Amino acid sequence: MSNYRRAIIPGGVFFFTVVTHRRAPIFDGPERVAYLRDAFRKVLADKPFEIDAIVILPDHLHCIWRLPDGDSDYSGRWREIKKAASRGIDSRSNDRNERLVWQRRFWEHALHNEHDWRMHMDYIHYNPVKHGLVLRPGDWPWSSFKRCVSKGWYEESWGNSEPDDIAGLDWE
Secondary structure (H helix, E strand, O other): OOOOOOOOOOOOEEEEEEEEHHHOOOOOOHHHHHHHHHHHHHHHHHOOOEEEEEEEOOOEEEEEEEOOOOOOOHHHHHHHHHHHHHHHHOOOOOOOOOOOOEOOOOEEEEOOOHHHHHHHHHHHHHHHHHOOOOOOHHHOOOEOHHHHHHOOOOOOOOOOOOOHHHOOOOOO
16 A cells, blocks of 8 residues: 655645546536535535635646645545535446545645745646637636636736746646
């Protein structure tokens, strides 16, 4: 068995990549995205945290979370989000009683400063363009980009071309 080391930073800010099982395009339409959104709402109600940014693509998602002071349990939150979303998406399970919706694990990165946060924000919001799903970040329906524009964090025209700070990055 592997020995995974996770960053334990109470009240930390983290970038996550979560991938579907075998990169299946599970979130290719509004109904399944709705199951995922409902799962987030349920977990947020039980174990609050803030979502600075999120993008849901057909076979993976990226997001940035801020945990409450003194709390470092992002793994438990992801477990509950994945379970809740999976229940609505696929009732079948394997011999380990797992629904084959998600890869077993996820990737996290503790964000250390404003520059790190900004670079990951840009990566998240440009991701649908990078994958050829839309021409501009604001055209992707399952993204926090428009919310971030309304907060003044981005200009609406941002991302019409690949931003220099994320050119060539691949955090998939």
